[in-house]
Amino acid sequence: MSMINREVAWRIFAEEFNRSTLETGGTEERSPSYVVTPLGAKVNRVYVVGVLTETENIGTPAEPMWRARVTDPTGTYFISAGQYQPGVATALANLEPPTFVAVVGKANTYKPDEETTLVNLRGELITEVSEKQRDYWILESAKSLKRRLEAISEAANMDEVSVEELVDLGYDANLADGIKKAMDHYGPPSFEKYWRMIEDSLRYILPEYERKTEEPQEKSEDEEDIEEEILKVIEELEDMAEHDNGVEYEKVMNKVMDSENIGQDKFEEAVNSLRSSGKVYEPVLGNLKIIA
Amino acid sequence: MNEKNELAPHIEDITRALNEKVSKEQIEEELHNYIDIYGVPLGTAKRAIVKKHEGDPQKLFNSAEKRIEDITGDERSLNLKARIVSINDKEIEVDNEPKSIQYGILGDETGTVSFTAWEKLPIDVEKGDTVGIQNAYANTWNDQAQVNIGTKSTVKHLDDDDVPRFESKVQPCDLKDIREGMRNLSITGRLLSVEKKTVNTKNGEKDLFSGVIADETGKAQFSAWHDFGLETDDVIRVEGGYVRSWRGVPQLSFDDNADVEFLDDDVVPKAEDLKEINILSISELAKRGGAVDAVIDAVMIDIKSGSGLIFRCPECSRVIQKGACRVHGKVDGEPDLRIKGILDDGTGALTVIANRELTEEVLGYDMEKAMDIARDNMNQDVIKDEIEEKLIAQPMKATGNVTSDDYGLMLIANDLNTKTVDVEEEARKLLDEVRV
Numbered sequence: 001m002s003m004i005n006r007e008v009a010w011r012i013f014a015e016e017f018n019r020s021t022l023e024t025g026g027t028e029e030r031s032p033s034y035v036v037t038p039l040g041a042k043v044n045r046v047y048v049v050g051v052l053t054e055t056e057n058i059g060t061p062a063e064p065m066w067r068a069r070v071t072d073p074t075g076t077y078f079i080s081a082g083q084y085q086p087g088v089a090t091a092l093a094n095l096e097p098p099t100f101v102a103v104v105g106k107a108n109t110y111k112p113d114e115e116t117t118l119v120n121l122r123g124e125l126i127t128e129v130s131e132k133q134r135d136y137w138i139l140e141s142a143k144s145l146k147r148r149l150e151a152i153s154e155a156a157n158m159d160e161v162s163v164e165e166l167v168d169l170g171y172d173a174n175l176a177d178g179i180k181k182a183m184d185h186y187g188p189p190s191f192e193k194y195w196r197m198i199e200d201s202l203r204y205i206l207p208e209y210e211r212k213t214e215e216p217q218e219k220s221e222d223e224e225d226i227e228e229e230i231l232k233v234i235e236e237l238e239d240m241a242e243h244d245n246g247v248e249y250e251k252v253m254n255k256v257m258d259s260e261n262i263g264q265d266k267f268e269e270a271v272n273s274l275r276s277s278g279k280v281y282e283p284v285l286g287n288l289k290i291i292a
Numbered sequence: 293m294n295e296k297n298e299l300a301p302h303i304e305d306i307t308r309a310l311n312e313k314v315s316k317e318q319i320e321e322e323l324h325n326y327i328d329i330y331g332v333p334l335g336t337a338k339r340a341i342v343k344k345h346e347g348d349p350q351k352l353f354n355s356a357e358k359r360i361e362d363i364t365g366d367e368r369s370l371n372l373k374a375r376i377v378s379i380n381d382k383e384i385e386v387d388n389e390p391k392s393i394q395y396g397i398l399g400d401e402t403g404t405v406s407f408t409a410w411e412k413l414p415i416d417v418e419k420g421d422t423v424g425i426q427n428a429y430a431n432t433w434n435d436q437a438q439v440n441i442g443t444k445s446t447v448k449h450l451d452d453d454d455v456p457r458f459e460s461k462v463q464p465c466d467l468k469d470i471r472e473g474m475r476n477l478s479i480t481g482r483l484l485s486v487e488k489k490t491v492n493t494k495n496g497e498k499d500l501f502s503g504v505i506a507d508e509t510g511k512a513q514f515s516a517w518h519d520f521g522l523e524t525d526d527v528i529r530v531e532g533g534y535v536r537s538w539r540g541v542p543q544l545s546f547d548d549n550a551d552v553e554f555l556d557d558d559v560v561p562k563a564e565d566l567k568e569i570n571i572l573s574i575s576e577l578a579k580r581g582g583a584v585d586a587v588i589d590a591v592m593i594d595i596k597s598g599s600g601l602i603f604r605c606p607e608c609s610r611v612i613q614k615g616a617c618r619v620h621g622k623v624d625g626e627p628d629l630r631i632k633g634i635l636d637d638g639t640g641a642l643t644v645i646a647n648r649e650l651t652e653e654v655l656g657y658d659m660e661k662a663m664d665i666a667r668d669n670m671n672q673d674v675i676k677d678e679i680e681e682k683l684i685a686q687p688m689k690a691t692g693n694v695t696s697d698d699y700g701l702m703l704i705a706n707d708l709n710t711k712t713v714d715v716e717e718e719a720r721k722l723l724d725e726v727r728v
Contacts, residue, residue: 004698004699004700005578005640005641005642005700005701006636006641006642006700008574008575008636008640008641009593009636009638009641010638011638047591047593047638049685102593102684104593104594124594125593125684127685132715133685133687135715135716135719136687136713136715138719139715139718139719139722140591140638142719142722143638144638146726172639195726198726199723199727202719202722202723202726203723205715205716206716206719206723
């Protein structure tokens with residue numbers, strides 16, 4: 001049939017989504033592309049409800065490029081919204097973290113270098129919600145994860161992963177196809193980790209359990225190296241600059257991501273850390289400058 | 293590339309066209325050479341091989357008789373012996389000229405297939421007759437093969453015992469599994485409603501008895517083209533029903549070719565227990581193409597433009613933009629309220645449409661008040677904003693008929709409510725399940 005159904009919005013925990021390094025296009029012309037997660041979700045669109053922890057405009061007021069972080073009990077979603085997502089960009093400009101938000105976004109991959117594939121969401125919609133709605137999302141995501149875990153466990157027991165056999169077992173053809181792709185690309189996942197993720201996330205919304213929040217880890221040597229490298233790059237670029245408004249964020253990012261062989265999220269983390277420890281600041285939007 | 297057994301029938305065709313003067317092995321090798329080595333299309337390859345051995349390529353099309361279960365739907369020349377299971381006349385219009393065609397069902401001991409005779413058959417045939425058909429062709433419609441009898445086809449009567457008598461296989465089927473194009477079904481269900489209508493058909497006025505039939509698995513609209521004396525709440529078994537679809541939704545139809553049996557009341561659950569039978573995932577709905585009286589549990593993840601306070605053209609009810617109708621120009625728009633949203637349940641997404649009454653329920657006030665609010669704000673979008681605030685990211689329960697077209701699935705809501713979920717209760721249940 002020629003019917004084009006809207007792409008489903010996956011409920012998926014950040015940890016599973018962020019581990020994805022495989023992107024697959026459809027076979028037909030103009031068919032959408034999908035991020036395939038280690039558990040075989042073929043994700044074009046995501047629906048996530050979590051805590052908005054940071055917003056930042058790395059563009060200009062005229063051409064905004066908003067970035068935001070939304071965390072769930074397992075990790076952080078990276079959200080972006082530029083001039084082509086005006087609704088989301090405006091909303092991000094007005095939202096005050098921390099707050100509960102629901103986000104609908106398109107799964108997006110980018111490659112900071114040849115070997116690395118990172119994922120984020122290009123926002124389609126963001127709105128403030130209540131804690132109740134967040135809890136319901138965790139429940140839905142846990143159910144969805146359970147379904148995938150069961151399916152991929154079946155697949156892992158097959159001599160050769162067969163889409164037909166999975167469909168015969170009652171799994172959706174689309175999921176079966178995703179699982180085959182995931183098994184080919186990632187191999188069998190860490191089942192224990194994901195079963196524990198279901199349990200932990202459910203406990204998170206039940207009052208009888210104490211919430212386990214991850215303590216921020218001690219900074220590793222790697223992270224200190226990255227911060228030093230960032231300071232060095234900013235200094236170099238500042239020397240070449242003809243003004244003292246700092247240097248472009250993007251330039252610094254590209255250089256550091258290159259030299260340290262790291263992804264954008266690592267870079268952003270390091271910049272944020274430098275910023276909160278008072279070593280760099282933004283004299284104008286989108287520029288970084290060392291605090292002398 | 294080509295599996296051996298896939299090529300087998302074509303090797304047969306070529307050998308036959310060459311009066312078997314060339315060995316099958318040789319033909320197989322040549323065909324393999326053409327297709328797999330040189331990538332020549334199958335039809336061209338077959339022709340070329342026959343010509344090469346000085347045969348007449350036309351003979352390729354004189355294929356042997358096929359059994360009905362073997363018809364694939366791409367036969368360009370098809371010969372078969374069959375019994376007429378049903379035959380009907382139909383008037384169609386071709387280039388503004390009326391034309392009589394015939395359609396019905398052919399059967400043999402292997403199965404049944406529907407057919408269309410694009411010219412009235414040269415001989416009189418009736419239900420139960422045996423016929424030999426030469427040079428017909430087959431195509432597929434809705435994934436089902438069908439036989440076409442055209443001007444180049446010949447049809448002749450056969451002796452009755454040329455085609456074995458067969459029990460026409462009635463397929464018992466659950467209502468959730470009916471799909472367009474199915475026929476000869478046996479359906480058992482309860483009539484939730486029956487309505488008599490008189491409709492105009494090409495053959496004059498006809499009485500149509502239609503309504504909703506349900507079993508434990510689902511519901512469907514039905515149309516009975518014969519007065520079987522059906523009444524609401526009857527439990528019936530229809531043998532010989534077929535499935536047509538309307539806007540993507542499969543419907544059960546049956547006529548005087550079908551047998552209707554009235555069954556005991558306890559064969560199918562009571563009407564009130566069938567009410568919520570149609571709780572469906574959206575992926576299931578997409579597979580079916582739609583459903584009657586479906587119940588959906590999903591989250592509202594978008595409210596589309598054209599929601600909230602809108603104005604319609606008094607002439608044609610189209611929604612007008614900036615006081616002008618696309619067809620009737622400047623008009624005095626009539627206010628209306630509606631919601632066009634996206635419901636997504638994690639398995640799929642559909643568009644939901646809610647009318648004025650349902651929108652008023654969502655807003656908690658009526659249209660007059662909505663007009664006042666819009667006037668005070670000098671902006672009608674505030675009503676849409678309010679709907680967004682109330683519904684986006686809310687788990688909802690929606691009921692209504694689901695249809696599909698090129699733009700996907702659409703649910704016309706009879707009911708649209710935010711759902712209250714006991715999240716903790718469900719979380720505990722799930723936690724117990726995964727800990728085992």
